[in-house]
Amino acid sequence: MPTQHIVQPGECASSIACVHGHFPASVWEHPDNAALNHERGDPYVLCAGDTLVIPDLEQRWESVDTDKRHTFRRKGVPEKLNVQLVDEDDTPLSHRRYTLEVEGRTRSGETDSQGIVDEWISPTATSAVLTFALASGESEPLVWEFSLGALDPADTDEGLTQRLHNLGFDLEDEEDADAFVREIQRSRGLPASGVVDEGLLLSLEREHGA
DSSP, rough: OOEEEEOOOOOOOHHHHHHOOOOOOHHHHHGGGHHHHHOEEEEEOOTTTTTEOOOOOOOOOOOOTTTSSSOOOOOOOOOEEEEOOOOOTTTTOOEEEEEEEEEEEEEOOOOOTOEEEEEEEOOOOOOOEEOOOOOOTTTTTOOOETTTTTTOOOTTTHHHHHHHHHTOOOOOOOHHHHHHHHHHHHHHOOOOOOOOOOHHHHHHHHHHTT
16 A cells, blocks of 8 residues: 655655656656645655655566567666856856766766756766866866755745755845845846745746746
């Protein structure tokens, strides 16, 4: 019978499904997870303490000839690291060579014209390090460290802080939080109430990509 899994920090529906031998959709779209699906809206943005129901694995039977050799391949379920990198002026770091290290495995690539890195990774990966090759005028390489699966829902204090930080804002360093929020709202064409409301959260989610 289905089991209940208590989400731990750094987990998402995809990583949990992979550990239990499921495809992500088999878990996230299961009827018993409808309430959580509706509340969170994104299988990659769960909160520690959420309860995710893990359905039973279904057996599949194949009829084959007994006097022949048969090959069965398990379908892989990779995920993607998809991020856009910009400089301090919000200019995309386009066509920059990089190396990506994900839990001991390294690969090389180049950002596209919009500064986007798009790489396949394991669903259970929890960290990644992206290092750009030195460009003209740089004295040291640019390095980004990612905690994969660690993004909290936008309507939580931690989730709001994470998105603001990833977008280049540090709310915790501001003495006047209300004025800081009003500045962000004005820059996005929103009513400058100084209060973190649904409109601001939706705007940050769209801009952040999750």
